[in-house]
Amino acid sequence: MRRRSAIPLGLAALLALPLAVLPESEAEAADALVSAGKPAASSSVEGSGFAPGLAVDGSRATRWASLEGVDPQWIRIDLGANHTLSRIKLDWEAAHATTYRLQTSADGSTWTDVYTTTSGDGAVDDLTVSGSGRYVRMYGTGRGTPYGYSLYEFEVYGSPAGGGGTGPGVPFGSHLKPYAAGMLKPSGAQSGIDQKVVDYYNRWKAAFVRQNCGNGWYQVISPDADHPYVAEAQGYGMVIAATMAGADPDAKKIFDGLVKWKLDHPSSVNPDLLAAEQDVDCRSVNGGDGATDGDMDVAYGLLLADKQWGSAGTYDYKALALKHIAAIKKDELNPTTKLLKLGDWSGSGDQYYYISRTSDWMVDHFRAFRAATGDTTWDAARTAHQTQIANLQSGYAPSTGLLPDFVVDTNTSPRPAPGEVLEDPNDGQYWWNACRTPWRIADDAVTSGDAKSLAAARKLNGWIKSKTGGDPNKIAMGYKLNGTQIAAGSEAAFFAPFAVAAMTDSGSQAWLDALWNKMVATPIDTGSYFSASIQLQVMITVSGNHWVP
Secondary structure (H helix, E strand, C coil): CCCCCCCCCCCHHHCCCCCCCCCHHHHHHHCEECCCCCCEEECCCCCCCCCHHHHCCCCCCCCEECCCCCCCEEEEEEEEEEEEEEEEEEEECCCCEEEEEEEEECCCCCCEEEEEECCCCCCEEEEEEEEEEEEEEEEEEEECCCCCCEEEEEEEEEEECCCCCCCCCCCCCCCCCCCCCCCCCCCCCHHHHHHHHHHHHHHHHHHHEECCCCCCCCEECCCCCCCCEEHHHHHHHHHHHHHCECCECCHHHHHHHHHHHHHHCECCCCCCCEECEECCCCCECHHHCECHHHHHHHHHHHHHHHHHHCCCCCCCHHHHHHHHHHHHHHHCECCCCCCECCCCCCCCCCCCCCCEEHHHCCHHHHHHHHHHHCCCHHHHHHHHHHHHHHHHHHHHCCCCCCCCCEEECCCCCCEECCCCCCCCCCCCCECCCHHHHHHHHHHHHHHHCCHHHHHHHHHHHHHHHHHHCCCHHHCCCCECCCCCECCCCCCHHHHCHHHHHHCCCCCCHHHHHHHHHHHHHCCCCCCCHHHHHHHHHHHHHHCCCCCCC
16 A cells, blocks of 8 residues: 555646645645545446445445456546545555546536546555546546456545536436335345446447437437437437436537437427438438427426536527427327327327327326426326326226227227227237336336326236246237237347336335346347337336436
């Protein structure tokens, strides 16, 4: 164990924020440990038992370790508010960095070096620094061993700075928005659970997030859809990017690129909505009209962004959200039934006007729209959708609780589609749209504790757990509403959503753990943004990181 001066001679001139070397006694007397137990995230973990939170737990018996043999790697601490920093201490395991930077950030996106070295030799680096930020990270680019990077402890010393930070309001892993009482979570340390989500997110991002066609756009590609870019995928991307703020330093940049995509691809029916489909050249096609599912998530994502970063930057997220919500109300919500239509393209008198898609019934989104606008229409919409969920479960799936992809005759006697009404002969069964409903229903149940959402989620959970004997590998790809299997095989879009429903039942801990372990063990299917995006959002909820703005 040894202590070294903060910075090699001559290096200070190279740094954006020069370091002040104080007498050791003065530094130790002035600073306070501000990182203990704070949320931590990392670029990777070597495996179970090496989560980033173990580097801020105050114990040298535990440690964080990254994947072996891969550069660069980082570990980041969220101090929760802006701090003036005076000292950083790194207690290395044998797998240390020779070349690394210590960086600070106010927002988890733009980073400033406060220390850099190319000659690290492990053991303990006890460094006097000068800088400020809410986030502090070690960014390693050169390993001292063939293995990875590993820290017993990562300690940051300083004091709160006036004015607070400008980082995300609800950074991933902070768990500032607790769920309703009694909701389950997977067994194990919270830091390890969070890290599994970050790992999956990083793989999802590498597989599907793109910057094609220039113009400052970001997009989520959809290789398994009819077109390279669909509104549903962009909506998923906006919700995911805003939620992962704090874990991904590029979250805001990605989100803003998705916002620019939305603004530059307006619906031909209502320009405050997003055109549903774009071709390989990023041009809207098939009439350029909107799709309700994508628009619901776009509006929700904008509300999340307003809470995360505020609306005083490049884009006024709140104003855009309010426009988008108003446009959904005008052209995608049936004014008679208060049920969502299929898109802004369906008008009074056409054959689709009284058809609704159950996977669009995002009850927690209605709550967020009501809170943001003060418009009681969204209370009526929430009640209408919850009523139909209960009626469909009791009237058409009393033993299973399953919902159909599409519901027809919503103005008279709502019922499952009798056959193909839009997409498939199974439009009236639990198929590629309705597979999302356990997640969508239970998202509201776990965050609000609403009795109607809890009852619907628990009915689904009780049936699937019994149907499979508690083995998630037996969850089929689609069911008739009576529970008869449609197709064999295993697909994340079908098995993952049941994990959120499992959270609502106090007797389903083993079942939830089995579903979680299956998700963790399932590799990203780079050919299916649909399944991968659904599983990622399920993992976000199951880990305790979903929240309603």
